[in-house]
Amino acid sequence: MKKQIFILSLIIWCLSSALVCANVPLMPVEDIVPGMRGIAKTVIEGDTIEEFNIEVLGVIGNDAMGHNILIKASGDVIDRSGGIAQGMSGSPVYINGRLAGAVAFGKAFTDPKYCFLTPIGRMLDLLNEPAPRPSEFLPKNTPLMAGGFTESGVRYLSEKLEPFGLKATGVGGSGSFSSTQPLQPGSAVGVSLMRGDIQLGALGTVTWVGDDGEILAFGHPFMQRGDSCYFMNKAWILASLPNLESAYKVGNIGETIGTITQDRSAGIAGKIGQGPPVVPVYVSVTDGARGINNSSRVEVIDDEVLLPAMLDAVAYNTVAKTMDREGGGTARFSFRIDGRGDVSGPINVQRENMYYAAAGIGKLINQELVEAGTILTQNKFEKVDIYGVNINIVLDDKAExxxxxxxxxxxxxxxxxxxxxxxxxxxxxxxxxxxxxxxxxxxxxxxxxxxxxxxxxxxxxAWIQNLLRKQREEGVPAQQKDNRKTLNDFIKSINEAxxxxxxxxxxxxxxxxxxxxxxxxxxxxxxxxxxxxxxxxxxxxxxxxxxxxxxxxxx
Structure with a gap:
């Protein structure tokens, strides 16, 4: 009998522990006044959640555009981290035991101990897919950790990400250490666009965890894409590094544990469990002059806007890693994209070509790959699900x-x-x-x-092709109406070019x-x-x- 009571008590304790995150009392922004003190939770090393002190300095905003809470942080954690660091975004803030909001790093302060909070009420609205508001917090150029990228690969990636308001850094990314702890308020969390031999993602902090595995994090947008489909990852923090501009966390992005489904002004939301749909990509590059082969096997999120840029970056980085030099030469390039259109059924784009450049051969060879990816993902005719992309490149330093x-x-x-x-x-x-x-x-x-x-x-x-491609990108009207009427017409023109x-x-x-x-x-x-x-x-x-x-x- 005692054994049964013990087991029952253990079950009740486990259930209550699981529900504590969702059942934490909330503090509406209307109840917050200057002078209130509280604590915030975050991770600045490993996966250990630590606390730091906060003091409310004031509340700004209105009901129409939303409120923001100005705070000052203090304590040993803040001293060790170099202030409010990038990666602390989403750190939950509690006042009198009630969840008030999340750190939303983004406003530039001379003193890194000051920051704004996003009220928890605005973040909970993410679970109901609200109409988006403009973000006051996230500046352009959200830093992404690019694991497995070469130095030139990071520079090239940053060029491709600039139109999306993102920038890449070669610090952090993939690694052998990853947290084994379940996500809870204050845990570090990763959001990534690519996983595998090459990884691309950002770090933040969990604000709230629901009974059914829903989470809120960041306290500001990632890319503010609205409905989203990113990888949700475990994370392991290596350190928080002080910086003249702002401190930032460096860490490893670990295994996928769910999907980020909302990316809006108040933060990101997702659900622990099944990961998002992916596009498998395999790149093989051979340097014939040196007899060296490298390959990259990655999975990219199935995002119609980002996919062409991601394909470009993965191919270029594998070329840069294999060549290990800046210069020109000849490249034999082939790729195959398999998918299925809602109307067309099975789709296959298959292309081979040769390129020569006296310098910068790596940046030249991906044009047709990007164009094909853009046509498939952003065409006006029908939605296409891409099942896989295979790329093969053979390089030589000779002018063939x-x-x-x-x-x-x-x-x-x-x-x-x-x-x-x-x-x-x-x-x-x-x-x-x-x-x-x-x-x-x-x-x-x-x-x-x-x-x-x-x-x-x-x-x-080729010069005419490049001119027409540039004109299309700049919106210059064509001299004659395009006679291609279906997606298959465009695919045929690629395959037979x-x-x-x-x-x-x-x-x-x-x-x-x-x-x-x-x-x-x-x-x-x-x-x-x-x-x-x-x-x-x-x-x-x-x-x-x-x-x-x-x-x-x-x-």
Missing amino acids: VAEIISAAVREKEAAPGDTVHIDVQLQPYRAPKVTKTVLFKIPKEQREGKLPLTVRGGSSL DQNNDLIVDIAAGQGAPNAAMQSGGGFASMLEGSPMKQKTTMNFIVDGTTDIVIDVVK
Whole structure:
């Protein structure tokens, strides 16, 4: 009997312990007045929750725009941390045993012991998906810890994150230590966008934990994306480092323990349990000159806006790690993206190309990958679920480039439907000239007479492609309405686009083409797409330059 009573008492104690977080009494902002004192909870080393003292200095704001509470912090924890540090955001503040709000680091004070709190009432509204208010706390450039990134990889990542108001630092990230303690108010918590061999995320503090595993944290937005789907992670704090601008916590982001579902002005909200949907990404990079291979296997959050930038950053970082040098060279780049569209069904984007640059080859090769990712995730036709991305890159420090010098047709004349031989003379970089023979089939509908052809390299129009890409990014109107009507049309244009190492023979634009499309004059777009009679031969080097030839067509 005593044993049964003991077990029952133990169960009741466990249940009461689990409910204490959610059942803590709250203090409305209306009850808070200057001079009140309380305590706040946070972690500045490992996963041990410690307390520091706070004093309320005043309340500002109104019911329409929301209130904020100005406090001054003090105590041994604040002295050791260098003041209110980045990463303390979300630290719960209790006054007379009642939860009043969360530290919301963000306002710049000369004295780091001062900060504002976000009232707990505003944070609890996150669980009901409120209409967002503008944030007063989070400045632009939220620091993200980039684990597994090279120095140049961090710089490149910061460039890509700048439009989202984020910046990356190479301090912290992934590590071997992670907390084994359950989340509770004051615990360190990680929010991440990427996990695996490379990790990207931020640290904050848990404010409140609900009975069903819901949590509130940060006290300010992460990116203020509203409905969100980020990784929620365990965290281990290595140290809080003083800094001239502001102190900041450095730590390891550990295992995924749930999903962050709300990211709004008052903070972030999520639920412990199942993690968010992910996009698996695998990158393999080989430096042929050194015989070195590196790979990165990561999972990225399934975010339509962030995914293209994340793919770009992962690929670049793996290249930077493998090359271990700044400079140019030749790259053979291929990628495959698999997914499923709501309308189109199974989707496959598969692309190969070659690139050369005298300097900065790593920044050049990802353009088509980013463009394909953007089309799939941000197209206007249908939602696409991406199942996986595979990227393969082979680098060499040589210039594998050749320029077209001349071209000649062997046959003096040919009939519609005949196949002719075209000998193309090329000048490789610092090597003897070579001649390559390509075939061209004359259209069966071709009229009798002179047929002008253009022989060109796949990279000879790269400057036009880059110009059009830049114009699209800047919103410059196209010269002609895009004829692509479905997502599959865009995917086809990616899969069938010219490669820089293609040797291309095509009917000269507007010169005797047997189809109306070529006669309509579509400007740059038609130049890039070419005629339906365009024929390509893939070389093992980049082909540049262009020349014209004429075939006599006889009946």
